[in-house]
Amino acid sequence: MMVPIIRKLIDNKKCFIERVLPVEGVLSVETGISVEPFDRLGECKFSQNRIVFPKGFKPSNFKTKKRFYYTGSLLGKAGKQKFIAPCDGSLEVGNDKKYIFQEAEKRYPLLAGLWGIVKSIQKNKSVLIETQTKDLLMAACTEEFVSGELVVFPNPTDILKKYYLENFAKGIKGKIIYIGDCVGTDVVKKAFEMEASAVLAGSTDVETFNFAKSNNFAFGLISGFGNIKTPDFVYKYLSAVSYRYVFFEGEKNILRVPVRPEDIKPSKEVLPLVKEVSVGMSVLVLQEPHFGLVTAVDSVSKSSIFVRFGAEKNSIEIKRPNFFLIE
Amino acid sequence: MPTLAAYFDTSGVSFLLKKDEKNIEFFKFPYVYSKGTLGNQCSEQDFYQGIIEKFLAENNVKKSCDVVVSGFPKPPQIGLEPKFSAGMEDLVDNSESHYPVITDGNSLVAPGVGNYFSIADEEVFRKDINSGSNFINNLSIFPQIISNDIAVQGEIDKELVEKAPSDLVIDSKKPVLFGGGRFSKDRGDDELIPILILSMLKKAGIYNVALDRNNTFPLAQSMKMYDKSFLIGIDEYLESLGTFICPGGSVECLVKSDVGEDQFIELEKERICAFPLKTEIPTKIQIKSRALGTVNVQTCGGELGLVFDTRVVRQDIYSNVKLFNECVKQFGKGIKAE
Numbered sequence: 001m002m003v004p005i006i007r008k009l010i011d012n013k014k015c016f017i018e019r020v021l022p023v024e025g026v027l028s029v030e031t032g033i034s035v036e037p038f039d040r041l042g043e044c045k046f047s048q049n050r051i052v053f054p055k056g057f058k059p060s061n062f063k064t065k066k067r068f069y070y071t072g073s074l075l076g077k078a079g080k081q082k083f084i085a086p087c088d089g090s091l092e093v094g095n096d097k098k099y100i101f102q103e104a105e106k107r108y109p110l111l112a113g114l115w116g117i118v119k120s121i122q123k124n125k126s127v128l129i130e131t132q133t134k135d136l137l138m139a140a141c142t143e144e145f146v147s148g149e150l151v152v153f154p155n156p157t158d159i160l161k162k163y164y165l166e167n168f169a170k171g172i173k174g175k176i177i178y179i180g181d182c183v184g185t186d187v188v189k190k191a192f193e194m195e196a197s198a199v200l201a202g203s204t205d206v207e208t209f210n211f212a213k214s215n216n217f218a219f220g221l222i223s224g225f226g227n228i229k230t231p232d233f234v235y236k237y238l239s240a241v242s243y244r245y246v247f248f249e250g251e252k253n254i255l256r257v258p259v260r261p262e263d264i265k266p267s268k269e270v271l272p273l274v275k276e277v278s279v280g281m282s283v284l285v286l287q288e289p290h291f292g293l294v295t296a297v298d299s300v301s302k303s304s305i306f307v308r309f310g311a312e313k314n315s316i317e318i319k320r321p322n323f324f325l326i327e
Numbered sequence: 328m329p330t331l332a333a334y335f336d337t338s339g340v341s342f343l344l345k346k347d348e349k350n351i352e353f354f355k356f357p358y359v360y361s362k363g364t365l366g367n368q369c370s371e372q373d374f375y376q377g378i379i380e381k382f383l384a385e386n387n388v389k390k391s392c393d394v395v396v397s398g399f400p401k402p403p404q405i406g407l408e409p410k411f412s413a414g415m416e417d418l419v420d421n422s423e424s425h426y427p428v429i430t431d432g433n434s435l436v437a438p439g440v441g442n443y444f445s446i447a448d449e450e451v452f453r454k455d456i457n458s459g460s461n462f463i464n465n466l467s468i469f470p471q472i473i474s475n476d477i478a479v480q481g482e483i484d485k486e487l488v489e490k491a492p493s494d495l496v497i498d499s500k501k502p503v504l505f506g507g508g509r510f511s512k513d514r515g516d517d518e519l520i521p522i523l524i525l526s527m528l529k530k531a532g533i534y535n536v537a538l539d540r541n542n543t544f545p546l547a548q549s550m551k552m553y554d555k556s557f558l559i560g561i562d563e564y565l566e567s568l569g570t571f572i573c574p575g576g577s578v579e580c581l582v583k584s585d586v587g588e589d590q591f592i593e594l595e596k597e598r599i600c601a602f603p604l605k606t607e608i609p610t611k612i613q614i615k616s617r618a619l620g621t622v623n624v625q626t627c628g629g630e631l632g633l634v635f636d637t638r639v640v641r642q643d644i645y646s647n648v649k650l651f652n653e654c655v656k657q658f659g660k661g662i663k664a665e
Binding site: 007286 | 356358364366368369373374378381467469474475515
């Protein structure tokens with residue numbers, strides 16, 4: 001009985017990742033040089049934050065169309081609510097009479113975020129780097145492309161997830177956060193509001209997924225829909241590469257984790273896509289009530305396999321195609 | 328030279344291997360490519376090329392053999408240069424011996440219907456209708472999986488019937504062949520099949536119904552369209568389900584037997600029931616109803632035998648819980664008895 005093999009984590013010996021400045025700036029690398037994650041590729045200056053004020057906002061001491069405010073000074077009021085400048089920046093009024101506060105331009109350094117060799121440069125804008133990665137397969141995800149520092153929560157309980165977001169990783173803006181085995185709408189909403197780059201989880205419900213999709217928010221599921229655990233080996237790997245800069249490629253269902261060249265196995269062997277099922281192989285079961293669990297094959301019949309879960313004495317029949325081999 | 332016909336459904340792949348004129352075999356591989364399962368290893372094209380090459384190697388056939396492909400709704404890229412390629416609409420429009428109704432469970436193609444539709448295109452991610460099982464949403468990741476919950480499958484079938492084109496009027500003049508991924512999977516919920524078929528038969532009539540469990544139709548039809556000299560009696564590979572009698576109201580039926588006594592069946596309107604009949608020699612039956620008049624037909628029956636559906640207004644069976652449960656009980660017995 002031939003069955004395809006899911007490989008959640010695979011070595012990608014050669015891929016290209018483009019590092020792009022948000023606006024035109026100055027690049028300080030040349031083609032052919034080697035780079036490491038904290039190497040600076042270049043920098044640019046741009047306003048990194050903006051606030052759009054609600055209707056009814058009345059600015060304080062605002063006489064022209066644009067005015068500079070220092071951090072901590074009063075920007076204005078909307079009803080009884082006071083707005084204080086969170087950073088140095090300018091308040092502007094548009095033709096639609098909307099007030100917008102733009103943070104003053106700041107230096108933005110572009111770091112490599114990976115180990116590789118610069119292959120080409122687009123003047124003042126981007127650098128293409130040849131690198132090697134571990135590619136984590138996401139069962140489902142929104143089709144966004146983002147990158148950021150990976151933060152891995154220790155599979156917290158439902159109550160703790162929001163608390164962790166607010167307190168555990170202070171300033172989650174721009175980060176890619178693995179939240180836990182299963183995540184709900186309130187937590188994803190919170191992460192979205194706090195401007196996380198992306199959220200990863202083992203599983204979720206359809207409303208949460210649709211929320212991310214409709215807000216163009218990068219959201220990846222490692223196992224699927226429902227309440228399905230992240231496989232242990234995946235969680236362990238993510239924990240091991242926590243705080244690394246990673247790339248969420250939603251269109252390809254991949255989270256690319258840059259690795260050192262020596263972390264890639266040197267094997268030239270082409271991995272088979274399908275294999276004959278035999279006793280002892282690991283399988284991903286896709287049949288209720290064990291949907292999404294990984295276990296080993298106990299015995300094989302003509303068109304099904306028998307497996308056991310945990311300490312259960314009796315084996316359970318899983319018919320093909322309700323399982324995959326998993327390596 | 329050997330010829331391989333490959334048919335790609337949205338949930339599985341089927342093969343017909345013709346090594347020579349007398350040696351024809353069918354095979355099934357009930358998996359398909361999806362980005363959520365294989366996206367980090369290979370492209371769809373690489374996967375199907377790998378599968379075909381592996382299959383040929385296992386059957387000691389050279390890679391250079393002729394390959395004919397078909398698909399639902401269209402064949403995917405397979406990384407090999409096929410000699411002939413056809414989508415399902417072309418296949419059904421060229422069918423002479425049968426009236427094919429092909430569905431993968433989400434979409435449907437039949438002769439002349441013209442419009443291919445897909446529930447999945449409209450809304451891939453939706454709330455599971457009946458439960459918290461998330462089965463339907465997980466189908467977008469694992470398209471090949473089969474639900475072991477009859478209620479979930481019933482809801483999927485119901486949605487298919489609701490979305491089916493209004494101009495789908497199945498022709499009773501030819502034997503009707505139901506095929507595609509919905510019917511070719513080894514599901515274990517076969518009692519739902521006659522319910523789905525009855526829901527699609529919108530017009531009063533007498534239908535000879537067969538199931539295509541091996542995707543014989545698309546494989547053989549694509550072979551025939553590629554090689555006009557290819558001869559195959561596909562009836563041999565189909566499963567005859569029986570004669571479906573939809574008289575549009577109450578009915579009287581006389582089953583004439585050459586062996587035992589003749590049997591008279593009288594049914595009130597709004598009934599659905601099956602009478603076992605499976606013979607080698609065609610049995611004569613005479614049917615009388617207001618909509619059909621008096622009709623004489625010959626049938627060998629099939630797995631279910633004679634299936635009567637005397638509903639006047641052919642409304643949805645799925646929403647009528649009592650009727651649905653009766654059908655499940657009755658057809659379950661009929662099919663499992665074999």
